[in-house]
Amino acid sequence: MxxxxxxxxxxxxxxxxxxxxxxxxxxxxxxxxxxxxxxxxxxxxxxxxxxxxxxxxxxxxxxxxxxxxxxxxxxxxxxxxxxxxxxxxxxxxxxxxxxxxxxxQIDNAERGFSFQKDAELDMRMDKNLTLSAKDIVNSYSREDLTKIFREFGEEKNAWKISGHIFQVRKEKLIETTSQLVEVISQVSGGRFLTKTLARIFQALRIEVNQxxxxxxxxxxxxxxxxxxxxxxxxxxxxxxxxxxxxxxxxxxxxxxxxxxxxxxxxxxxxxxxxxxxxxxxxxxxxxxxxxxxxxxxxxxxxxxx
Ligand SMILES: C[S@@+](CC[C@H](N)C(=O)[O-])C[C@H]1O[C@@H](n2cnc3c(N)ncnc32)[C@H](O)[C@@H]1O
The missing domain is CATH 3.40.50.150 (Vaccinia Virus protein VP39)
Incomplete structure (x- = not known):
């Protein structure tokens, strides 16, 4: 950039x-x-x-x-x-x-805002906030994840993506940006992947920071x-x-x-x-x-x- x-x-x-x-x-x-x-x-x-x-x-x-x-x-x-x-x-x-x-904030990989940099899924602008993107991805119900992906990311495949997240996290927590990218790419690959990632990361950031x-x-x-x-x-x-x-x-x-x-x-x-x-x-x-x-x-x- x-x-x-x-x-x-x-x-x-x-x-x-x-x-x-x-x-x-x-x-x-x-x-x-x-x-x-x-x-x-x-x-x-x-x-x-x-x-x-x-x-x-x-x-x-x-x-x-x-x-x-x-x-x-x-x-x-x-x-x-x-x-x-x-x-x-x-x-x-x-x-x-x-x-x-x-x-x-974006350039500092540790903050977890960018899907292009590996880091813990954080995304809190205010480090005093208690809920991070990791907490949301691993604890929200499938319905609630779908709602934020749809409303804040305007993502059409929200239900499918949240369903896959829900399945994956039963086996292992999704803790990093790279893990989330991997999970999303399993259901939403191809040439639209970057746009999908941008929408999902935007939705999580909006929810984390209200x-x-x-x-x-x-x-x-x-x-x-x-x-x-x-x-x-x-x-x-x-x-x-x-x-x-x-x-x-x-x-x-x-x-x-x-x-x-x-x-x-x-x-x-x-x-x-x-x-x-x-x-x-x-x-x-x-x-x-x-x-x-x-x-x-x-x-x-x-x-x-
Ligand atoms: C786009 S940047 C601002 C850039 C700035 N205008 C400049 O010229 O450098 C947005 C900044 O606002 C802060 N921010 C976003 N939402 C906020 C909020 N609700 N309250 C206080 N700060 C907020 C972010 O932490 C970030 O540092």
Whole structure:
């Protein structure tokens, strides 16, 4: 993979930040710190809270940023309200969520995110989580495995694959990425194998880290935290995440959510955002050419009103 570490849609992220105001920005997915670094450089009047649930992000970013303008917050972005309160992050001008895993997590074989590298089946971004991919593969029922492969991996052969996992693990636990690759290739070989592996590994990663649930909770708190005119941008990498963001923004924009038959509004719902991206922003071909991870990225932006 070429230049994997480059931050995705960097210019597009910088462009959505209100440029002249003084205040705070929450980078909810600090990762390698590329977006944060660029924000700190371009906007000298902005302070950044950088959240990451992976302690290694702290090591990655150690001494990279001016201490008086950057604070590392170890934890899940679904807890952004308490980080914002704790650090009195007001006015909050912007929030960025660049979802998924970062290059240092994928490149570190030991973390078990990649089906191309042999390692223990782990996949926890936050090492404090109790359930790893190994626990899921070896303890979930066939029905539950099928459900996550289908819902989070959109895998058509989910029932067949989970059935085979179920049989194999009766004899011997499936403990490593290579063992899981071997098991899947026994039922889903041929030219579609790589895509199947990508889907199954994605599904397990989403389940281990409860990624969609965290995203829903974070979106639910984000708008309330933003100052008027503050903006939130979310970069997603697969349709499940993108759908959640799109529907959330749409719902926030609506002024009334009463059923159409109601003669008068009783819901009291008011619009809280303007959607700045009718269609998601996607990377230009030049960006995809130098950073293949960018190819599936979609950025949606909304502004608090
Ligand atoms: C795609 S990377 C971010 C890359 C970063 N924008 C950059 O420019 O280097 C995603 C990061 O978010 C973290 N992450 C993912 N989900 C998270 C969550 N729910 N809470 C906190 N951090 C999360 C991951 O550990 C990973 O380091």
């Amino acid at each position: 070429k230049n994997y570490h480059i931050s995705v849609l960097l210019n597009e992220v910088l462009n959505f930040i209100p440029s002249e105001k003084e205040g705070y920005f929450i980078d909810g997915t600090l990762g390698g710190g590329g977006h944060t670094r660029a924000i700190l450089e371009k906007f000298p009047q902005i302070k950044v809270l950088g959240i990451d649930c992976d302690k290694d992000a702290l090591i990655e970013n150690k001494n990279k940023f001016p201490e008086n303008r950057f604070t590392f917050c170890e934890g899940n972005f679904k807890e952004m309200t308490s980080f914002a309160l704790q650090h009195n992050a007001q006015p909050l001008l912007g929030i960025l969520l660049d979802l998924g895993v970062s290059s240092f 990624e969609l649930e965290s995203l829903r909770i974070a979106l639910g708190s984000a708008i309330g935290l933003l100052a008027k005119g503050g903006r939130i941008g979310v970069i997603s990498y697969h349709s499940l995440e993108d759908r959640i963001v799109k529907e959330f923004f749409r719902h926030e924009k609506m002024d009334c959510v009463c059923p159409p038959k109601m003669p008068i509004c009783t819901c009291d719902k008011v619009s809280t955002v303007n959607i700045l991206t009718k269609k998601p922003i996607m990377p230009a071909q030049e960006e995809i050419d130098i950073n293949s991870r960018a190819r599936s990225a979609k950025l949606r932006i909304a502004e608090k009103i």
